[in-house]
Amino acid sequence: MLRTRASPVASDRERDTRQTPAINNRELVAVSVQGQIAHPVGRASPYRIGYDGIARVLPGTGGIVLNRRIGDLCVGLAGDHIEPGVALHNNQREIVGPRDGPNNALITYACVGNQARVVSGPCAGRVGLVTGKHGGVNHVLADFPTDVLERLRIGDRIQIRSLGQGLRLLRYPLVEVLNCAPSLLARWGLLERDGQLQVPVTHFVPSQLMGSGLGKNTAWRGDYDIQLADRATRQRYRLGSLRFGDLVAICNADVRHGPSFRRRRVAIGVIVHGDSTVSGHGPGVTPLLTGPLSVLRPVRDSRANIANIFNVRPLEAPTQRPTLADRDRRRRNELRSATSTRVPEIAG
Numbered sequence: 001m002l003r004t005r006a007s008p009v010a011s012d013r014e015r016d017t018r019q020t021p022a023i024n025n026r027e028l029v030a031v032s033v034q035g036q037i038a039h040p041v042g043r044a045s046p047y048r049i050g051y052d053g054i055a056r057v058l059p060g061t062g063g064i065v066l067n068r069r070i071g072d073l074c075v076g077l078a079g080d081h082i083e084p085g086v087a088l089h090n091n092q093r094e095i096v097g098p099r100d101g102p103n104n105a106l107i108t109y110a111c112v113g114n115q116a117r118v119v120s121g122p123c124a125g126r127v128g129l130v131t132g133k134h135g136g137v138n139h140v141l142a143d144f145p146t147d148v149l150e151r152l153r154i155g156d157r158i159q160i161r162s163l164g165q166g167l168r169l170l171r172y173p174l175v176e177v178l179n180c181a182p183s184l185l186a187r188w189g190l191l192e193r194d195g196q197l198q199v200p201v202t203h204f205v206p207s208q209l210m211g212s213g214l215g216k217n218t219a220w221r222g223d224y225d226i227q228l229a230d231r232a233t234r235q236r237y238r239l240g241s242l243r244f245g246d247l248v249a250i251c252n253a254d255v256r257h258g259p260s261f262r263r264r265r266v267a268i269g270v271i272v273h274g275d276s277t278v279s280g281h282g283p284g285v286t287p288l289l290t291g292p293l294s295v296l297r298p299v300r301d302s303r304a305n306i307a308n309i310f311n312v313r314p315l316e317a318p319t320q321r322p323t324l325a326d327r328d329r330r331r332r333n334e335l336r337s338a339t340s341t342r343v344p345e346i347a348g
């Protein structure tokens with residue numbers, strides 16, 4: 001598989017001014033939270049009905065994904081909502097609060113860029129990285145080296161040093177931070193220039209493509225999906241080259257109080273799960289920053305992926321891939337062409 005890591009292209013002057021924007025670091029509170037590696041959950045029917053009307057049986061959410069990690073392409077896989085690395089869920093019960101209170105805390109407190117440490121099983125002591133949150137199934141996702149993924153077990157406990165809830169940018173009060181660890185801000189390559197915060201992203205996504213996840217009143221506990229069913233729009237915005245861990249800008253979007261359409265605003269987030277053939281679904285984005293375009297300015301950079309930012313692993317080349325539905329349609333057309341020759345009748 002071809003992989004590439006592009007060399008930095010910023011000028012010396014830009015490198016001198018790239019810095020972590022001033023944050024309220026002294027106010028932040030670090031809290032340990034914990035989850036167990038979640039087993040995949042099967043539905044009553046094994047089939048998923050795609051927006052193309054085709055029924056498919058595919059791997060989905062949960063478990064330990066062994067051969068897909070941050071930095072890998074997430075479109076065109078023979079899977080549905082694939083969660084790279086490890087999916088975490090807290091199954092404990094408390095005598096106070098709601099039945100799912102511990103998992104609500106896990107998915108709220110954990111921030112992208114937090115440290116995740118294995119605390120049980122054969123890989124105890126190994127360290128990974130929180131890479132996102134997947135709403136609906138309510139999983140926190142974490143990346144570990146491949147040799148660790150191979151040895152981890154369903155049910156092993158992962159403890160996260162959560163830090164980032166309540167984070168504010170002191171010089172940019174109109175920009176809101178969600179789900180983002182201070183360590184990610186420090187490494188991202190943000191550039192302060194002329195009163196604006198310039199943020200590297202790999203893709204620009206029009207808000208009209210956003211689907212599943214709309215209707216929530218908070219963006220702290222999950223993601224919302226990029227619909228890729230329209231081929232022309234997907235190709236125009238190069239969305240077939242999306243990778244797990246890519247940092248992307250959703251244009252004309254506001255996620256301060258849940259995801260919504262808002263002109264002249266932008267939401268910037270990270271791709272956390274893979275594509276889907278189900279109507280309204282696609283690669284998921286966990287929001288990290290949101291604000292007016294007059295202050296928060298995304299700039300294109302093909303290296304803006306958390307695998308590169310945290311020096312986890314090389315990035316797969318951002319080549320355009322067809323979706324699974326497009327690939328299956330092409331195969332059906334080829335099959336029809338191959339069988340279109342009239343078969344002569346056998347004389348009786």
